[in-house]
Amino acid sequence: MNYPLLSQKMPVAIKRVWRKTWLCKMVVALFIGGLSLGSYQFFWHHQWLFYGTLIYLGLTVIILLIDFLLIPYRYTFHRYELAKEDLAFQQGFIFRSTTYVPLQRIQHIETEQGPFLRQENLMGLVIHTAATKHRILGLEVQTAQQLRQQIIEMIRQVADDV
Known part of the structure; x- marks a missing residue:
């Protein structure tokens, strides 16, 4: 079944806004991951913190990369x-x-x-x-x-x- 699209598309410039927003999300996520890794190195030395941070960073990067790659599709249907x-x-x-x-x-x-x-x-x-x-x-x-x-x-x- 074909889903009908509405008539008014957003301006193409919205893609640049979404990319800038994506970049900010990525920087914040990596900063939080870096702080967590730094706290592992200097304070606690708990292995679960290290592996938990690696899982967090891996999942965050994957999710944000998928979000970035889907910007053209988001534009088409917004x-x-x-x-x-x-x-x-x-x-x-x-x-x-x-x-x-x-x-x-x-x-x-x-x-x-x-x-x-x-x-x-x-x-x-x-x-x-x-x-x-x-x-x-x-x-x-x-x-x-x-x-x-x-x-x-x-x-x-x-x-x-x-």
Whole structure:
């Protein structure tokens, strides 16, 4: 069965943001592993700490490398779509999911921009409902502001119709 993809793809620059985030994760994981190995060497000399650290480092590197290699697939399936009555979010490349948020359930919308998004001139939208919040990260700044304004106008129209 073919899983239908939503119409709006993220900008290609989001891949660079994901790569930078991946690099930060890798540096932190290796730093923690290095501290653990250093503590083994200087303080405890327990063999279980040494082997546990090696297992941690091995699994962490494998998981992060898989995460890095799957960035193109993640990009392909990370999409959104604004329809007449709802906003849809799609993600996942192995386990795909599409979430539809009815416009009348949206309470407010925030914009956010971390350092990596700012470097790539990208912005994220956070759509809040009573139950949870949904993120569209990696939109171009102008697109994010236009989409935010468009959603607000559509919410007003839906509220006026009710």
